[in-house]
Amino acid sequence: MTPALGIIIGVFVVAIALGLMARRGHVMSLEQWSVGGRGFGSVFVFLLMAGEIYTTFTFLGGSGWAYGKGAPALYILCYGAIAYSVSYFLLPIIWRYAQAKKLVSQADFFAVKYDSRALGVVVAVVSVAALVPYLILQLKGLGIIVSEASGGIVSQQVAIWTGSAALVGYVVVSGVRGSAWTSALKDLMILVVAIGIGVYLPLHYYGGYRAMFEAIELARPGMLTLPSSGMSPAWFISTVLLTATGFYMWPQFFAGAYTARNENVFRKNAVMLPLYQLVILFVFFAGFTATLVVPGLKGADVDLSLLRIVERSFGSWTLGVIGAAGILTALVPGSMILVTAGTILAQNVFRVITPTASDRTVSLVARSMVPVLALAAVLLTLRGGDTLVVLLLMGYSLVTQLFPALLLCLGANPRVSAASVIAGIVAGELTVVFLTVTSASVATLLPAAPQVVKDLNVGFVALGVNVVVLSIVAIVTRARALTATAPEASA
Amino acid sequence: MRRYRWLAALPTLGMLGGLPFANRVRPYVAGLPFLLAWIVGWVIATSIIMALIYRLDSTRDADAALTTPVDRAKRP
DSSP, X not given: OOHHHHHHHHHHHHHHHHHHHTTTTOOOOHHHHHHGGGOBOHHHHHHHHHTTTSSHIIIIIIHHHHHHTOGGGGHHHHHHHHHHHHHHHHHHHHHHHHHHHTOOSHHHHHHHHTTOHHXXXXXXXXXXXXXXXXXXXXXHHHHHHHHHHTTTSSOHHHHHHHHHHHHHHHHHHHTHHHHHHHHHHHHHHHHHHHHHHHHHHHHHHHSSHHHHHHHHHHHSTTTTSOOSSSSOHHHHHHHHHHHHHHHTTSHHHHHHGGGBSSTHHHHHHHHHHHHHTTHHHHHHHHHHHHHHHSTTOOGGGGGGHHHHXXXXXXXXXXXXXXXXXXXXHHHHHHHHHHHHHHHHIIIIIIHHHOTTOXXXXXXHHHHHHHHHHHHHHHHHHHHOOHHHXXXXXXXXXXXXXXXXXXXXXXXXXXXXXXXXXXXXXXXXXXXXXXXXXXTOOHHHHOTTSOHHHHTSOTHHHHHHHHHHHHHHHHHHHHHHHHHXXXXXXXX | OOGGGGGGGHHHHHHHHTHHHHOOSOSOBXXXXXXXXXXXXXXXXXXXXXXXXXXHHHHHHHHHHHSOHHHHHHOO
Protein backbone atom coordinates (compact mmCIF):
# COMPACT_ATOMS: atom_id res chain seq x y z
CA MET A 1 0.00 0.00 0.00
CA THR A 2 1.33 3.41 -1.00
CA PRO A 3 1.17 6.36 1.45
CA ALA A 4 -1.36 7.97 -0.92
CA LEU A 5 -3.75 5.05 -0.66
CA GLY A 6 -3.31 4.98 3.13
CA ILE A 7 -4.29 8.64 3.44
CA ILE A 8 -7.26 8.21 1.11
CA ILE A 9 -8.59 5.25 3.08
CA GLY A 10 -7.97 7.08 6.36
CA VAL A 11 -9.89 10.21 5.34
CA PHE A 12 -12.64 8.07 3.83
CA VAL A 13 -13.11 6.26 7.16
CA VAL A 14 -13.13 9.54 9.10
CA ALA A 15 -15.73 10.97 6.71
CA ILE A 16 -18.03 7.99 7.16
CA ALA A 17 -17.60 8.13 10.93
CA LEU A 18 -18.50 11.85 10.92
CA GLY A 19 -21.48 11.15 8.70
CA LEU A 20 -22.77 8.47 11.05
CA MET A 21 -22.06 10.45 14.23
CA ALA A 22 -24.05 13.40 12.89
CA ARG A 23 -27.22 11.61 13.90
CA ARG A 24 -26.44 11.61 17.63
CA GLY A 25 -29.06 13.20 19.85
CA HIS A 26 -31.72 13.50 17.17
CA VAL A 27 -34.82 11.46 16.49
CA MET A 28 -34.86 11.12 12.72
CA SER A 29 -38.29 12.31 11.63
CA LEU A 30 -38.65 13.33 7.98
CA GLU A 31 -38.22 16.99 8.96
CA GLN A 32 -35.04 16.15 10.83
CA TRP A 33 -33.70 13.89 8.08
CA SER A 34 -34.50 16.18 5.13
CA VAL A 35 -33.97 19.67 6.52
CA GLY A 36 -32.09 19.15 9.79
CA GLY A 37 -35.12 20.12 11.89
CA ARG A 38 -34.68 23.71 10.58
CA GLY A 39 -32.07 24.27 13.25
CA PHE A 40 -28.81 24.93 11.37
CA GLY A 41 -26.83 28.07 12.18
CA SER A 42 -24.72 30.17 9.81
CA VAL A 43 -21.79 27.74 9.67
CA PHE A 44 -23.71 24.63 8.61
CA VAL A 45 -25.86 26.52 6.11
CA PHE A 46 -22.69 28.16 4.80
CA LEU A 47 -21.09 24.76 4.28
CA LEU A 48 -24.16 23.36 2.54
CA MET A 49 -24.44 26.39 0.27
CA ALA A 50 -20.72 26.33 -0.48
CA GLY A 51 -21.28 22.68 -1.47
CA GLU A 52 -22.39 23.83 -4.90
CA ILE A 53 -19.13 25.51 -5.72
CA TYR A 54 -16.78 22.77 -4.57
CA THR A 55 -17.99 19.66 -6.31
CA THR A 56 -15.84 17.31 -8.36
CA PHE A 57 -16.86 19.51 -11.27
CA THR A 58 -15.04 22.54 -9.90
CA PHE A 59 -12.11 20.48 -8.73
CA LEU A 60 -11.48 18.52 -11.93
CA GLY A 61 -13.64 20.41 -14.42
CA GLY A 62 -12.60 23.91 -13.29
CA SER A 63 -8.91 23.15 -13.67
CA GLY A 64 -9.71 21.23 -16.87
CA TRP A 65 -11.44 24.26 -18.38
CA ALA A 66 -8.58 26.58 -17.41
CA TYR A 67 -6.18 24.05 -18.96
CA GLY A 68 -8.14 23.37 -22.14
CA LYS A 69 -10.04 26.59 -22.80
CA GLY A 70 -8.39 29.35 -20.74
CA ALA A 71 -10.34 32.54 -20.04
CA PRO A 72 -13.88 31.14 -20.67
CA ALA A 73 -13.40 29.09 -17.46
CA LEU A 74 -13.74 32.33 -15.49
CA TYR A 75 -17.51 32.22 -15.90
CA ILE A 76 -17.51 29.79 -12.96
CA LEU A 77 -16.26 32.61 -10.70
CA CYS A 78 -18.94 35.04 -11.89
CA TYR A 79 -22.20 33.15 -11.61
CA GLY A 80 -21.59 32.21 -7.99
CA ALA A 81 -20.99 35.82 -6.92
CA ILE A 82 -24.15 36.96 -8.70
CA ALA A 83 -26.29 34.13 -7.33
CA TYR A 84 -25.07 34.86 -3.79
CA SER A 85 -25.90 38.56 -4.05
CA VAL A 86 -29.43 37.60 -5.14
CA SER A 87 -29.68 35.02 -2.34
CA TYR A 88 -29.61 37.84 0.22
CA PHE A 89 -33.12 38.80 -0.90
CA LEU A 90 -34.42 35.53 -2.35
CA LEU A 91 -33.63 32.94 0.31
CA PRO A 92 -35.31 34.74 3.26
CA ILE A 93 -38.59 34.82 1.27
CA ILE A 94 -38.35 31.12 0.47
CA TRP A 95 -37.29 30.26 4.03
CA ARG A 96 -40.16 32.18 5.66
CA TYR A 97 -42.75 30.39 3.57
CA ALA A 98 -41.15 26.97 4.09
CA GLN A 99 -40.99 27.58 7.84
CA ALA A 100 -44.65 28.64 8.05
CA LYS A 101 -45.93 25.72 5.95
CA LYS A 102 -43.44 23.12 7.28
CA LEU A 103 -42.15 22.28 3.81
CA VAL A 104 -39.42 19.67 3.31
CA SER A 105 -38.72 19.85 -0.44
CA GLN A 106 -38.58 22.27 -3.34
CA ALA A 107 -41.50 20.48 -5.01
CA ASP A 108 -43.48 21.14 -1.79
CA PHE A 109 -42.88 24.85 -2.21
CA PHE A 110 -44.44 24.93 -5.68
CA ALA A 111 -47.23 22.47 -4.78
CA VAL A 112 -48.32 24.51 -1.75
CA LYS A 113 -47.81 27.97 -3.27
CA TYR A 114 -49.87 27.13 -6.34
CA ASP A 115 -52.15 24.78 -4.38
CA SER A 116 -51.56 22.06 -6.96
CA ARG A 117 -50.33 18.53 -6.26
CA ALA A 118 -49.95 18.02 -9.99
CA LEU A 119 -47.40 20.83 -10.11
CA GLY A 120 -45.61 19.18 -7.19
CA VAL A 121 -45.36 15.95 -9.17
CA VAL A 122 -44.09 17.79 -12.28
CA VAL A 123 -41.39 19.56 -10.25
CA ALA A 124 -40.52 16.25 -8.57
CA VAL A 125 -40.01 14.54 -11.93
CA VAL A 126 -37.85 17.43 -13.19
CA SER A 127 -35.82 17.36 -9.96
CA VAL A 128 -35.05 13.67 -10.08
CA ALA A 129 -34.27 13.84 -13.81
CA ALA A 130 -31.69 16.55 -13.09
CA LEU A 131 -30.34 15.08 -9.84
CA VAL A 132 -29.54 11.55 -10.96
CA PRO A 133 -27.14 12.67 -13.74
CA TYR A 134 -25.55 15.08 -11.25
CA LEU A 135 -24.98 12.16 -8.89
CA ILE A 136 -23.49 10.15 -11.75
CA LEU A 137 -21.10 13.03 -12.45
CA GLN A 138 -19.94 12.96 -8.81
CA LEU A 139 -19.45 9.18 -8.88
CA LYS A 140 -17.47 9.38 -12.12
CA GLY A 141 -15.24 12.02 -10.54
CA LEU A 142 -14.80 9.85 -7.48
CA GLY A 143 -13.73 6.90 -9.61
CA ILE A 144 -11.19 8.97 -11.56
CA ILE A 145 -9.70 10.60 -8.47
CA VAL A 146 -9.28 7.39 -6.47
CA SER A 147 -7.84 5.34 -9.31
CA GLU A 148 -5.41 8.12 -10.32
CA ALA A 149 -4.33 8.94 -6.78
CA SER A 150 -3.84 5.28 -5.86
CA GLY A 151 -1.69 4.82 -8.95
CA GLY A 152 -4.19 2.37 -10.40
CA ILE A 153 -4.13 -0.01 -7.39
CA VAL A 154 -7.82 0.70 -6.78
CA SER A 155 -9.87 0.43 -9.98
CA GLN A 156 -12.59 2.95 -10.81
CA GLN A 157 -15.25 0.26 -10.36
CA VAL A 158 -14.09 -0.66 -6.86
CA ALA A 159 -13.87 3.02 -5.88
CA ILE A 160 -17.38 3.76 -7.17
CA TRP A 161 -18.99 0.76 -5.47
CA THR A 162 -17.22 1.40 -2.15
CA GLY A 163 -17.90 5.13 -2.21
CA SER A 164 -21.58 4.63 -3.00
CA ALA A 165 -22.05 2.00 -0.30
CA ALA A 166 -20.56 4.35 2.31
CA LEU A 167 -22.69 7.19 0.99
CA VAL A 168 -25.89 5.16 1.28
CA GLY A 169 -24.94 4.11 4.80
CA TYR A 170 -24.52 7.55 6.29
CA VAL A 171 -27.27 9.20 4.28
CA VAL A 172 -29.85 6.65 5.45
CA VAL A 173 -28.72 7.08 9.06
CA SER A 174 -28.12 10.83 9.34
CA GLY A 175 -29.76 12.54 6.35
CA VAL A 176 -28.78 16.15 5.73
CA ARG A 177 -26.95 16.27 9.08
CA GLY A 178 -24.46 13.80 7.62
CA SER A 179 -23.91 16.12 4.65
CA ALA A 180 -23.30 19.08 6.93
CA TRP A 181 -20.81 17.28 9.17
CA THR A 182 -18.79 15.75 6.34
CA SER A 183 -18.78 19.07 4.48
CA ALA A 184 -16.90 20.63 7.38
CA LEU A 185 -14.06 18.17 6.80
CA LYS A 186 -14.33 18.63 3.04
CA ASP A 187 -14.08 22.41 3.08
CA LEU A 188 -11.15 22.35 5.45
CA MET A 189 -9.25 19.97 3.16
CA ILE A 190 -10.21 21.82 -0.03
CA LEU A 191 -9.03 25.13 1.40
CA VAL A 192 -5.64 23.71 2.31
CA VAL A 193 -5.23 21.74 -0.90
CA ALA A 194 -6.48 24.36 -3.37
CA ILE A 195 -4.58 27.28 -1.88
CA GLY A 196 -1.52 25.08 -1.36
CA ILE A 197 -1.23 23.92 -4.96
CA GLY A 198 -2.52 27.20 -6.44
CA VAL A 199 0.23 29.14 -4.70
CA TYR A 200 3.01 26.58 -5.02
CA LEU A 201 2.69 25.37 -8.62
CA PRO A 202 2.97 28.72 -10.48
CA LEU A 203 5.85 29.82 -8.24
CA HIS A 204 7.63 26.49 -8.61
CA TYR A 205 7.40 26.23 -12.40
CA TYR A 206 7.50 29.88 -13.45
CA GLY A 207 8.74 31.86 -10.46
CA GLY A 208 5.57 33.98 -10.28
CA TYR A 209 2.04 34.55 -11.55
CA ARG A 210 2.86 37.22 -14.07
CA ALA A 211 5.69 35.13 -15.47
CA MET A 212 3.32 32.19 -15.82
CA PHE A 213 0.63 34.18 -17.63
CA GLU A 214 3.18 35.83 -19.91
CA ALA A 215 4.54 32.41 -20.84
CA ILE A 216 1.03 31.16 -21.61
CA GLU A 217 0.22 34.26 -23.68
CA LEU A 218 3.41 33.72 -25.65
CA ALA A 219 2.83 30.01 -26.28
CA ARG A 220 -0.95 30.17 -26.75
CA PRO A 221 -1.88 33.68 -27.89
CA GLY A 222 -5.49 34.57 -27.08
CA MET A 223 -5.94 31.96 -24.36
CA LEU A 224 -6.19 34.57 -21.61
CA THR A 225 -8.99 36.55 -23.25
CA LEU A 226 -12.40 35.62 -24.62
CA PRO A 227 -12.38 34.97 -28.40
CA SER A 228 -14.43 37.24 -30.69
CA SER A 229 -16.71 34.39 -31.75
CA GLY A 230 -17.76 31.17 -30.05
CA MET A 231 -17.01 31.60 -26.34
CA SER A 232 -17.15 35.35 -26.83
CA PRO A 233 -18.21 38.05 -24.31
CA ALA A 234 -21.82 37.51 -25.52
CA TRP A 235 -21.54 33.80 -24.70
CA PHE A 236 -19.90 34.60 -21.37
CA ILE A 237 -22.50 37.12 -20.23
CA SER A 238 -25.49 35.02 -21.31
CA THR A 239 -24.04 31.88 -19.74
CA VAL A 240 -23.33 33.64 -16.44
CA LEU A 241 -26.87 35.06 -16.30
CA LEU A 242 -28.44 31.71 -17.16
CA THR A 243 -26.33 29.77 -14.67
CA ALA A 244 -26.93 32.32 -11.91
CA THR A 245 -30.66 31.93 -12.61
CA GLY A 246 -30.46 28.16 -12.31
CA PHE A 247 -28.19 28.22 -9.24
CA TYR A 248 -30.86 28.12 -6.52
CA MET A 249 -33.24 26.13 -8.69
CA TRP A 250 -31.23 23.02 -7.89
CA PRO A 251 -33.54 21.13 -5.54
CA GLN A 252 -30.79 20.34 -3.02
CA PHE A 253 -29.83 24.00 -2.54
CA PHE A 254 -33.38 25.25 -2.56
CA ALA A 255 -34.27 22.77 0.18
CA GLY A 256 -30.87 23.39 1.78
CA ALA A 257 -32.20 26.84 2.61
CA TYR A 258 -34.92 25.23 4.75
CA THR A 259 -32.28 23.97 7.19
CA ALA A 260 -31.54 27.49 8.48
CA ARG A 261 -32.45 28.48 12.02
CA ASN A 262 -33.40 32.02 11.04
CA GLU A 263 -33.24 34.24 7.97
CA ASN A 264 -30.29 36.27 9.14
CA VAL A 265 -28.18 33.21 8.33
CA PHE A 266 -28.66 33.90 4.60
CA ARG A 267 -27.74 37.54 4.89
CA LYS A 268 -24.49 36.76 6.65
CA ASN A 269 -23.71 34.07 4.10
CA ALA A 270 -24.39 36.38 1.16
CA VAL A 271 -21.55 38.53 2.51
CA MET A 272 -19.09 35.69 3.01
CA LEU A 273 -19.75 33.32 0.14
CA PRO A 274 -18.58 35.48 -2.81
CA LEU A 275 -15.23 35.91 -1.11
CA TYR A 276 -15.07 32.25 -0.15
CA GLN A 277 -15.63 31.04 -3.69
CA LEU A 278 -12.45 32.84 -4.77
CA VAL A 279 -10.76 29.62 -3.68
CA ILE A 280 -11.72 28.39 -7.16
CA LEU A 281 -9.20 30.90 -8.46
CA PHE A 282 -6.43 28.75 -7.01
CA VAL A 283 -7.84 25.69 -8.77
CA PHE A 284 -7.62 27.72 -12.00
CA PHE A 285 -4.00 28.59 -11.21
CA ALA A 286 -3.22 24.88 -11.02
CA GLY A 287 -4.96 24.33 -14.36
CA PHE A 288 -3.11 27.24 -15.98
CA THR A 289 0.22 25.91 -14.69
CA ALA A 290 -0.57 22.52 -16.20
CA THR A 291 -1.17 24.10 -19.65
CA LEU A 292 2.52 24.25 -20.44
CA VAL A 293 3.90 21.77 -17.90
CA VAL A 294 1.80 18.72 -18.84
CA PRO A 295 0.59 19.66 -22.34
CA GLY A 296 -1.16 17.33 -24.76
CA LEU A 297 -4.25 16.23 -22.84
CA LYS A 298 -7.21 16.21 -25.21
CA GLY A 299 -10.97 15.76 -25.05
CA ALA A 300 -12.29 14.36 -21.77
CA ASP A 301 -8.70 13.93 -20.53
CA VAL A 302 -8.35 17.66 -19.83
CA ASP A 303 -10.19 16.92 -16.57
CA LEU A 304 -7.10 14.96 -15.51
CA SER A 305 -4.81 17.99 -15.82
CA LEU A 306 -4.94 18.80 -12.08
CA LEU A 307 -4.13 15.25 -11.01
CA ARG A 308 -1.38 14.89 -13.64
CA ILE A 309 0.47 18.01 -12.60
CA VAL A 310 0.15 17.06 -8.94
CA GLU A 311 1.54 13.57 -9.68
CA ARG A 312 4.45 15.17 -11.48
CA SER A 313 5.18 17.76 -8.82
CA PHE A 314 4.66 16.06 -5.48
CA GLY A 315 5.28 12.80 -3.67
CA SER A 316 2.79 10.14 -2.80
CA TRP A 317 1.78 11.84 0.49
CA THR A 318 0.56 15.02 -1.14
CA LEU A 319 -1.15 13.06 -3.86
CA GLY A 320 -3.00 11.16 -1.15
CA VAL A 321 -4.18 14.35 0.56
CA ILE A 322 -5.38 15.75 -2.75
CA GLY A 323 -7.07 12.49 -3.66
CA ALA A 324 -8.81 12.43 -0.29
CA ALA A 325 -10.02 16.02 -0.73
CA GLY A 326 -11.27 15.00 -4.17
CA ILE A 327 -13.27 12.11 -2.71
CA LEU A 328 -14.95 14.48 -0.28
CA THR A 329 -15.95 16.80 -3.13
CA ALA A 330 -17.86 13.83 -4.53
CA LEU A 331 -19.31 12.46 -1.28
CA VAL A 332 -20.80 15.69 0.11
CA PRO A 333 -22.77 16.80 -2.97
CA GLY A 334 -23.64 13.13 -3.54
CA SER A 335 -25.15 12.88 -0.07
CA MET A 336 -27.17 16.08 -0.52
CA ILE A 337 -28.51 14.76 -3.82
CA LEU A 338 -29.56 11.45 -2.24
CA VAL A 339 -31.34 13.15 0.68
CA THR A 340 -33.14 15.53 -1.67
CA ALA A 341 -34.14 12.95 -4.27
CA GLY A 342 -35.33 10.51 -1.56
CA THR A 343 -37.39 13.24 0.11
CA ILE A 344 -38.95 14.36 -3.17
CA LEU A 345 -39.93 10.84 -4.23
CA ALA A 346 -41.49 10.10 -0.84
CA GLN A 347 -43.13 13.45 -0.14
CA ASN A 348 -44.19 14.61 -3.59
CA VAL A 349 -44.85 11.36 -5.42
CA PHE A 350 -45.52 8.58 -2.89
CA ARG A 351 -47.66 10.75 -0.60
CA VAL A 352 -49.72 11.99 -3.56
CA ILE A 353 -50.40 8.40 -4.68
CA THR A 354 -51.04 7.23 -1.10
CA PRO A 355 -52.71 10.16 0.69
CA THR A 356 -53.46 8.06 3.79
CA ALA A 357 -49.78 7.31 4.46
CA SER A 358 -48.53 8.36 7.89
CA ASP A 359 -45.54 10.67 8.35
CA ARG A 360 -43.64 7.68 9.63
CA THR A 361 -44.27 5.72 6.45
CA VAL A 362 -43.28 8.67 4.24
CA SER A 363 -40.06 9.04 6.21
CA LEU A 364 -39.37 5.33 5.75
CA VAL A 365 -40.04 5.53 2.02
CA ALA A 366 -37.68 8.52 1.70
CA ARG A 367 -34.87 6.53 3.28
CA SER A 368 -35.56 3.34 1.34
CA MET A 369 -35.29 5.35 -1.88
CA VAL A 370 -31.64 6.15 -1.08
CA PRO A 371 -30.14 2.71 -1.88
CA VAL A 372 -32.41 2.40 -4.94
CA LEU A 373 -31.28 5.76 -6.34
CA ALA A 374 -27.63 5.06 -5.53
CA LEU A 375 -27.76 1.66 -7.22
CA ALA A 376 -29.34 3.14 -10.34
CA ALA A 377 -26.65 5.85 -10.41
CA VAL A 378 -23.80 3.34 -9.98
CA LEU A 379 -25.10 1.10 -12.76
CA LEU A 380 -25.54 4.06 -15.08
CA THR A 381 -22.07 5.35 -14.18
CA LEU A 382 -20.43 2.03 -15.00
CA ARG A 383 -22.42 1.35 -18.17
CA GLY A 384 -23.19 4.86 -19.36
CA GLY A 385 -22.33 5.72 -22.92
CA ASP A 386 -22.99 8.90 -24.84
CA THR A 387 -26.55 9.23 -23.57
CA LEU A 388 -25.06 9.98 -20.19
CA VAL A 389 -23.14 12.98 -21.46
CA VAL A 390 -26.36 14.31 -22.95
CA LEU A 391 -28.13 13.97 -19.59
CA LEU A 392 -25.31 15.75 -17.80
CA LEU A 393 -25.42 18.67 -20.17
CA MET A 394 -29.15 18.95 -19.61
CA GLY A 395 -29.14 19.04 -15.80
CA TYR A 396 -28.64 22.78 -15.37
CA SER A 397 -31.05 23.64 -18.17
CA LEU A 398 -33.68 21.32 -16.69
CA VAL A 399 -33.74 23.02 -13.29
CA THR A 400 -33.52 26.51 -14.78
CA GLN A 401 -37.00 25.98 -16.26
CA LEU A 402 -38.44 26.25 -12.74
CA PHE A 403 -37.31 29.86 -12.42
CA PRO A 404 -40.29 31.64 -14.05
CA ALA A 405 -42.68 29.67 -11.81
CA LEU A 406 -40.69 30.76 -8.74
CA LEU A 407 -40.56 34.40 -9.77
CA LEU A 408 -44.33 34.51 -10.29
CA CYS A 409 -45.15 33.15 -6.84
CA LEU A 410 -42.79 35.16 -4.60
CA GLY A 411 -45.56 37.58 -3.62
CA ALA A 412 -48.37 36.68 -1.23
CA ASN A 413 -50.30 34.90 -4.01
CA PRO A 414 -49.14 33.38 -7.32
CA ARG A 415 -49.75 35.73 -10.24
CA VAL A 416 -50.76 32.94 -12.62
CA SER A 417 -52.59 29.60 -12.44
CA ALA A 418 -50.89 26.27 -11.72
CA ALA A 419 -51.96 25.05 -15.17
CA SER A 420 -49.99 27.82 -16.87
CA VAL A 421 -46.73 27.17 -15.00
CA ILE A 422 -47.09 23.43 -15.62
CA ALA A 423 -47.55 24.12 -19.33
CA GLY A 424 -44.53 26.45 -19.31
CA ILE A 425 -42.29 23.99 -17.47
CA VAL A 426 -43.27 21.04 -19.70
CA ALA A 427 -42.76 23.09 -22.88
CA GLY A 428 -39.41 24.38 -21.58
CA GLU A 429 -38.19 20.89 -20.64
CA LEU A 430 -39.19 19.44 -24.01
CA THR A 431 -37.24 22.25 -25.69
CA VAL A 432 -34.21 21.49 -23.52
CA VAL A 433 -34.35 17.82 -24.52
CA PHE A 434 -34.74 18.69 -28.18
CA LEU A 435 -31.90 21.23 -28.16
CA THR A 436 -29.57 18.87 -26.31
CA VAL A 437 -30.31 15.80 -28.42
CA THR A 438 -29.83 17.71 -31.68
CA SER A 439 -26.89 19.61 -30.10
CA ALA A 440 -28.38 22.82 -31.43
CA SER A 441 -26.95 26.26 -30.75
CA VAL A 442 -28.34 29.69 -31.54
CA ALA A 443 -25.94 29.68 -34.51
CA THR A 444 -27.54 26.54 -35.97
CA LEU A 445 -31.08 27.77 -35.22
CA LEU A 446 -30.53 31.28 -36.64
CA PRO A 447 -27.69 31.03 -39.16
CA ALA A 448 -28.37 34.55 -40.47
CA ALA A 449 -28.20 36.28 -37.07
CA PRO A 450 -25.29 38.58 -36.16
CA GLN A 451 -22.38 36.92 -34.33
CA VAL A 452 -23.36 38.44 -30.97
CA VAL A 453 -26.76 36.71 -31.15
CA LYS A 454 -25.27 33.46 -32.43
CA ASP A 455 -22.99 33.20 -29.40
CA LEU A 456 -25.81 33.57 -26.86
CA ASN A 457 -26.31 30.55 -24.64
CA VAL A 458 -28.91 28.29 -26.21
CA GLY A 459 -30.52 27.79 -22.80
CA PHE A 460 -32.31 31.11 -23.28
CA VAL A 461 -34.27 29.56 -26.16
CA ALA A 462 -35.83 26.98 -23.83
CA LEU A 463 -36.49 29.63 -21.18
CA GLY A 464 -38.12 31.80 -23.86
CA VAL A 465 -40.41 28.95 -25.02
CA ASN A 466 -41.29 28.34 -21.36
CA VAL A 467 -42.28 31.98 -20.76
CA VAL A 468 -44.28 32.27 -24.00
CA VAL A 469 -46.29 29.08 -23.37
CA LEU A 470 -46.79 30.07 -19.74
CA SER A 471 -48.13 33.50 -20.75
CA ILE A 472 -50.50 32.14 -23.40
CA VAL A 473 -52.02 29.57 -21.05
CA ALA A 474 -52.21 32.17 -18.27
CA ILE A 475 -54.14 34.59 -20.50
CA VAL A 476 -56.49 31.86 -21.74
CA THR A 477 -57.22 30.44 -18.27
CA ARG A 478 -57.72 33.93 -16.83
CA ALA A 479 -60.19 34.83 -19.61
CA ARG A 480 -62.11 31.60 -18.95
CA ALA A 481 -62.16 32.18 -15.23
CA LEU A 482 -63.53 35.69 -15.81
CA THR A 483 -66.35 34.49 -18.10
CA ALA A 484 -67.18 31.70 -15.65
CA THR A 485 -67.47 34.02 -12.66
CA ALA A 486 -69.01 36.97 -14.47
CA PRO A 487 -72.70 35.89 -14.20
CA GLU A 488 -72.31 35.26 -10.45
CA ALA A 489 -70.72 38.65 -9.98
CA SER A 490 -73.60 40.43 -11.70
CA ALA A 491 -76.25 38.39 -9.86
CA MET B 1 -37.54 52.75 1.98
CA ARG B 2 -34.32 50.87 1.66
CA ARG B 3 -33.05 52.31 -1.59
CA TYR B 4 -29.46 51.37 -0.77
CA ARG B 5 -30.48 47.77 -1.49
CA TRP B 6 -30.21 48.58 -5.20
CA LEU B 7 -26.45 48.53 -4.64
CA ALA B 8 -26.75 44.75 -4.84
CA ALA B 9 -27.28 45.06 -8.60
CA LEU B 10 -23.92 46.77 -8.99
CA PRO B 11 -21.72 43.62 -9.12
CA THR B 12 -23.81 42.07 -11.89
CA LEU B 13 -23.90 45.29 -13.92
CA GLY B 14 -20.23 46.09 -13.39
CA MET B 15 -18.78 42.63 -13.80
CA LEU B 16 -20.76 41.73 -16.93
CA GLY B 17 -21.42 45.20 -18.35
CA GLY B 18 -17.73 46.07 -18.35
CA LEU B 19 -16.69 42.71 -19.74
CA PRO B 20 -16.40 43.68 -23.44
CA PHE B 21 -13.96 46.46 -22.40
CA ALA B 22 -12.12 44.37 -19.83
CA ASN B 23 -11.49 41.54 -22.28
CA ARG B 24 -7.73 42.15 -22.58
CA VAL B 25 -4.46 40.73 -21.24
CA ARG B 26 -2.67 44.01 -20.48
CA PRO B 27 -2.18 45.80 -18.19
CA TYR B 28 -1.38 43.09 -15.68
CA VAL B 29 -2.83 43.77 -12.22
CA ALA B 30 -1.11 42.08 -9.28
CA GLY B 31 0.41 39.57 -11.68
CA LEU B 32 -2.97 38.67 -13.21
CA PRO B 33 -4.06 39.30 -16.80
CA PHE B 34 -6.52 42.22 -16.90
CA LEU B 35 -9.67 40.14 -17.58
CA LEU B 36 -8.94 37.84 -14.65
CA ALA B 37 -8.13 40.78 -12.35
CA TRP B 38 -11.36 42.51 -13.44
CA ILE B 39 -13.48 39.52 -12.45
CA VAL B 40 -11.63 38.85 -9.21
CA GLY B 41 -11.98 42.55 -8.33
CA TRP B 42 -15.73 42.41 -8.83
CA VAL B 43 -16.10 39.21 -6.81
CA ILE B 44 -14.33 40.92 -3.90
CA ALA B 45 -16.48 44.02 -4.45
CA THR B 46 -19.59 41.81 -4.25
CA SER B 47 -18.67 40.76 -0.73
CA ILE B 48 -17.94 44.35 0.28
CA ILE B 49 -21.22 45.65 -1.16
CA MET B 50 -23.25 42.89 0.47
CA ALA B 51 -21.50 43.60 3.78
CA LEU B 52 -22.52 47.26 3.46
CA ILE B 53 -26.15 46.36 2.76
CA TYR B 54 -26.09 43.91 5.66
CA ARG B 55 -24.83 46.61 8.04
CA LEU B 56 -27.40 49.14 6.90
CA ASP B 57 -30.16 46.54 7.15
CA SER B 58 -29.03 45.49 10.63
CA THR B 59 -29.13 49.05 12.02
CA ARG B 60 -32.58 49.63 10.52
CA ASP B 61 -33.87 46.31 11.84
CA ALA B 62 -32.55 47.18 15.28
CA ASP B 63 -34.26 50.59 15.14
CA ALA B 64 -37.49 49.00 14.01
CA ALA B 65 -37.33 46.49 16.85
CA LEU B 66 -36.68 49.18 19.48
CA THR B 67 -39.53 51.40 18.42
CA THR B 68 -42.81 49.70 19.17
CA PRO B 69 -45.98 50.91 17.40
CA VAL B 70 -46.87 52.77 20.63
CA ASP B 71 -43.56 54.65 20.59
CA ARG B 72 -44.07 55.51 16.96
CA ALA B 73 -47.57 56.85 17.71
CA LYS B 74 -46.17 59.09 20.47
CA ARG B 75 -43.72 60.71 18.06
CA PRO B 76 -44.66 64.22 16.97
